[in-house]
Amino acid sequence: ANAAPTFYFGDGKKLTIFQMVQVWNVYTLKNDPFNKDIDARNDIYIRRGRIGVKGKLRKDISFKVWFAYDNLGKNEASASTGTANANSAHENREFYIWDALWTWHLDPEWANISIGYFRPQVGRESITTAFKVISFQKALTNFDVRKHIVGRGPGRETGINIGGLALNKQLNYNFGIFDTNSTKIVKDIGGKSDKVGDGKKWSPLFAVRVAWSFRDPEHKKYKMGYTQTYYGKRNGVTVGLNYTYQGETDVFKSNSLRGVDLLANFGPVDFVAEYDWLYRKLQTGESGTDTVWSVKAGYNIKLANGQIVRPSVMASKEDIDK
Amino acid sequence: ANAAPTFYFGDGKKLTIFQMVQVWNVYTLKNDPFNKDIDARNDIYIRRGRIGVKGKLRKDISFKVWFAYDNLGKNEASASTGTANANSAHENREFYIWDALWTWHLDPEWANISIGYFRPQVGRESITTAFKVISFQKALTNFDVRKHIVGRGPGRETGINIGGLALNKQLNYNFGIFDTNSTKIVKDIGGKSDKVGDGKKWSPLFAVRVAWSFRDPEHKKYKMGYTQTYYGKRNGVTVGLNYTYQGETDVFKSNSLRGVDLLANFGPVDFVAEYDWLYRKLQTGESGTDTVWSVKAGYNIKLANGQIVRPSVMASKEDIDK
Amino acid sequence: ANAAPTFYFGDGKKLTIFQMVQVWNVYTLKNDPFNKDIDARNDIYIRRGRIGVKGKLRKDISFKVWFAYDNLGKNEASASTGTANANSAHENREFYIWDALWTWHLDPEWANISIGYFRPQVGRESITTAFKVISFQKALTNFDVRKHIVGRGPGRETGINIGGLALNKQLNYNFGIFDTNSTKIVKDIGGKSDKVGDGKKWSPLFAVRVAWSFRDPEHKKYKMGYTQTYYGKRNGVTVGLNYTYQGETDVFKSNSLRGVDLLANFGPVDFVAEYDWLYRKLQTGESGTDTVWSVKAGYNIKLANGQIVRPSVMASKEDIDK
Numbered sequence A, B, C: 001a002n003a004a005p006t007f008y009f010g011d012g013k014k015l016t017i018f019q020m021v022q023v024w025n026v027y028t029l030k031n032d033p034f035n036k037d038i039d040a041r042n043d044i045y046i047r048r049g050r051i052g053v054k055g056k057l058r059k060d061i062s063f064k065v066w067f068a069y070d071n072l073g074k075n076e077a078s079a080s081t082g083t084a085n086a087n088s089a090h091e092n093r094e095f096y097i098w099d100a101l102w103t104w105h106l107d108p109e110w111a112n113i114s115i116g117y118f119r120p121q122v123g124r125e126s127i128t129t130a131f132k133v134i135s136f137q138k139a140l141t142n143f144d145v146r147k148h149i150v151g152r153g154p155g156r157e158t159g160i161n162i163g164g165l166a167l168n169k170q171l172n173y174n175f176g177i178f179d180t181n182s183t184k185i186v187k188d189i190g191g192k193s194d195k196v197g198d199g200k201k202w203s204p205l206f207a208v209r210v211a212w213s214f215r216d217p218e219h220k221k222y223k224m225g226y227t228q229t230y231y232g233k234r235n236g237v238t239v240g241l242n243y244t245y246q247g248e249t250d251v252f253k254s255n256s257l258r259g260v261d262l263l264a265n266f267g268p269v270d271f272v273a274e275y276d277w278l279y280r281k282l283q284t285g286e287s288g289t290d291t292v293w294s295v296k297a298g299y300n301i302k303l304a305n306g307q308i309v310r311p312s313v314m315a316s317k318e319d320i321d322k
Helices: A140-149 B140-149 C140-149
Strands: A006-008 A014-028 A041-058 A061-068 A096-107 A111-118 A157-166 A171-178 A205-215 A235-246 A252-266 A269-282 A287-299 A312-319 B006-008 B014-028 B041-058 B061-068 B096-107 B111-118 B157-166 B171-178 B205-215 B235-246 B252-266 B269-282 B287-299 B312-319 C006-008 C014-028 C041-058 C061-068 C096-107 C111-118 C157-166 C171-178 C205-215 C235-246 C252-266 C269-282 C287-299 C312-319
Touching: A014 B096, A014 B111, A041 A096, A041 B096, A041 B111, A041 B157, A096 C014, A096 C041, A111 C014, A111 C041, A140 A252, A140 A269, A140 A287, A140 A312, A157 A205, A157 C041, B014 C096, B014 C111, B041 B096, B041 C096, B041 C111, B041 C157, B140 B252, B140 B269, B140 B287, B140 B312, B157 B205, C041 C096, C140 C252, C140 C269, C140 C287, C140 C312, C157 C205
Parallel strands: none
Antiparallel strands: A006 A014, A014 A041, A041 A061, A061 A096, A096 A111, A111 A157, A157 A171, A171 A205, A205 A235, A235 A252, A252 A269, A269 A287, A287 A312, B006 B014, B014 B041, B041 B061, B061 B096, B096 B111, B111 B157, B157 B171, B171 B205, B205 B235, B235 B252, B252 B269, B269 B287, B287 B312, C006 C014, C014 C041, C041 C061, C061 C096, C096 C111, C111 C157, C157 C171, C171 C205, C205 C235, C235 C252, C252 C269, C269 C287, C287 C312
16 A cells, blocks of 8 residues: 655655555464474564655755664564564564665756665666565565675665666666675674674675666656556566676675566566576685576456456575585 | 644545644652652653654545654653663664554445554553543553553554444444564564564454444544543443453463443543453463453533633552452 | 755644755775774765654644654764664664654743753754754764763753743843753663663753844744854844753762853854853762863855855864863
C-alpha cells in the first residue's frame, strides 16, 4: 500500500509525504531445518515499513528523506531472513534513515549531481525498490551485491553521484564516489563505537553504471529509482553494465564488482535478469570471485475492473568461490 | 494539545498530520518511600509525545502510522512510574513506532479488516488513548491487562482483526488473531537478540470483544479508538465483554483474560468502570487468576466562554492471586 | 538546504513541514596528530540532518517538534569532532527529538510562556541554530556553554520559559526554570538506566537573558530562535546579558554562567562576539571559572543574480581554570 499526496507551492517547490508498507505473514513448519525442535508457528510482521518526504526545494533541486521501521513484530524463530526490529534496550524501537539525498539538476537531462546517503547506482536488483520488483521478495542479486560493495543490508552509503540521460534518453549513465564506513568493509580498530568503521587504510569506492535502452526508453526523465514493470505500457529492452572498484582497506587489498543486467518489457510480459561477478582480494593475499544471478518473468493480466494481476516466477543462485 | 490538519486529494484520499503531547510536572517529596534519602525534586518531562500521519489511501482503505517519544527528560529518581527515555548509548534518543495499521473497509458498517501493529481490541481502558480517558493518568486496568496479554507497556502486537457495527450501531464487535513475540509471553531462548521472543512453543493469541450500547450508540462509524467522554453530547450506556485466549508457549500452559466494562455518558456525567480476570496456568502446573478493577466518574462543566472543565475521580486496584 | 512549505487551516491554525541539512566533506591528512599511523582519508557525511513540523494549534499557541539524524555516515577516524551516528546495535540508526516545545502567546508582545524540551535562552551562539550562524561551524561559545549548563551537546533541557519584547521591541527578555537530568550535571547513582541522571541532591537551573537593541530591533516579534545575519537588511546593534544559576547537585555545590554577547548588522557587515564566564564550585570545595570567547565577522556581497556570497572569519578560544 502507498499514499503519496503532493503539495505545490509555486517557484517549482513541491512536497510529497509518502509511505510504503509490506505486511508479511510467514508460516514456519515444525521441521524447518534451521529451527529444529520448535513448534510450527505463524508470524505476522511488518517486513518493510517506510515513511518520508520528497519534493523540490526549487525548480532545479530535488530531495528525498525517508525512514524505515522494518521487521517490526518479527518472531526471531520464524524461518524468514532478516533481523527482528530491536535496539539494545527494547524490541520494536528502531526507526532510522533509509535514504537522505539531494539532487541538483544542473542539466535535468544529462547532468544531475546527487549528494547524501543513498545506493551506489549499480546492479538493477539493488537499485530497484522492493515495492517495484516483480517478485515477492528481492533476489540474491540484491543482498549479495550490497553486502559485497558497502557491507550493509540497506545498501546505502554516503557519497556523490553524477548521472543523466543522453542520445534521446536511450543512454542512462551514473558515476559515483562513496566513502565506505561499514566495519565489514573497513574494519573497526577501536574508536568510540564498535559499530562504525575506522580502519587504518582508506580508499574510496567508485561505482559506474551505463544502461542502453532499445525502443521505449527506461526513463522519461533522470531518476535514481527503477521499476521492473510498467503494467503493460512499455515496449522496450534495457541492458545495463555495472562496475565498482575500491582499493585497499583493512579488510581487503581490493574489491570490485562487474555485472550485467537486462530488463525487457513487452506489453504484458516483464522479464528481468542479472549476473554479477564479485571479486575480492583479501589482505592475506587470497583472492576469489563469487558469482550471483537472478532471472524473473511476469505476465500482467488486466482484469475487467482495471486492476492488474501478475503471476511471476523467479530463480536466483549464488556460487561462492572457495 | 493536539493539531490535526487534514488534506483532501479526491478519490477519497486524505491525509492528516497529527500530534499529541502531555507535559507533566511531578514534584517528589523528600520522604518518598521509594526514594529514601534523596532531595525533594521537581520533574518537568514529556510524559507522552506522539506524532504521526493517518488518512485514507482510497475510499475503502484507511491507515494510521504514528510514533512516540515518551518520558523524554524524565528524572530517574522522580516518584512517577515509567522508564526514562534513553537507548543504551544516550538519554532522550528513543523514537519509535506506536501504531502502524491499515484497515480495509470491506463493508464500512459490519466488516472492517485491519492488519499491522495495534492493540488487541479488549479492555476499554487499554483501547482508549490516554488523551481521551477522563482521569489524569490511565487506570491499572490499562497496565495490568497489557502486561498480561501481550507483555509490553504500549500494548501493541502484530496481527489481524475484523470488526464492525450491527443492529443499528448498537452492537460493536471485534475478533483478532495476534502473533505474540514479547519475551515475557514467549520467552527468549537465545536467538540474535535477547530483546525479542523466540520460544520453542507457539500459540496464537485470540482476542474478542462485544459491546452493546443502549440509547445513543458509542460509535457512529466503526473505529478502533475509543473515548470516555463526549463533552456532554451523548446520552447512552455501553457494556462490553472481553475475552482473550492463548495456548501453550515457553512461559505458560495457557493464558486468558475475561473482562467486563461499562461506559455511561448522560449529559454532563461520565462514568467508566472495568473489571478483569487475568488467568494464567504456568509451565510448572500452577495456575491463578489476578483481578484488577477501576471506576471513574467525571462531571463536565461548561464555562461561559465555551470551554469545559471536568473534575473527575478514579479508584483502581489490583489483587494478585497467590 | 531547507524546505518549508506552510499550510493554513483557518482559526489561526497553520502547519509547516521543514527540513535542514548540512552535508560535510572532510579530508583528514595522514599525519593528523590525533590519528597517527592511518591513511589520509576523505569523509562525506551528514553533519546535521533535521526534519520536523512547526505551526500554530490556534491563534495564540505555537509549537515546534523536530528531529535529528546528525553525523550519519561519519568515519570514526576522520579528524572532525562529533560522534558517529550509531546505537548499540547498528550504525546510522539514531533518529531523535531535537526540540519539542509549545508556546502560549498570552500576550504576543511581552508574555510568551513556553514549555517542553528546548534550549535555556542564554548565550547567543548556543541559541542560534547552526543554519543561521555566519561561520561554517559554531564557535566554542556554543559547545562549552551547553556542556557547562545542561551537560549535553544538543543543549536542550525540559523546562518552562517566559519571555517577550518591550520598549518598542528594543528590549528582549527571557526567564526560564529547567529540571536538569544529564548525568554530567546531576550524576547517575544507579537507577534503571546509567544514561539518565538520578542524583540524590536536586536544584533547579535558572536561566535569564536580557538583550537591548539599538536602531533596528533584532526581532519584529518574539521568538526563541536567532540569526546572525539579515543578508544586508538590518542596521542595528544588540547587546545581550546572560546569567544562569543552579544550586547543589551530586556533581557540584553550585554552577553558574555569566556572559555578554554582541550582534552588529550594518548593511553588508555582520559582526558577532560573545564572552562567557563559566563558574563551578565542586563538591570537593574547589571552585573555578573557565572562560570562553568568540568573535566573527562577515561581509555580504550581493551577486548580479540576487544570490549572496559572504566571506567570514572567526576566532574562538577557551581558557580552562586550573
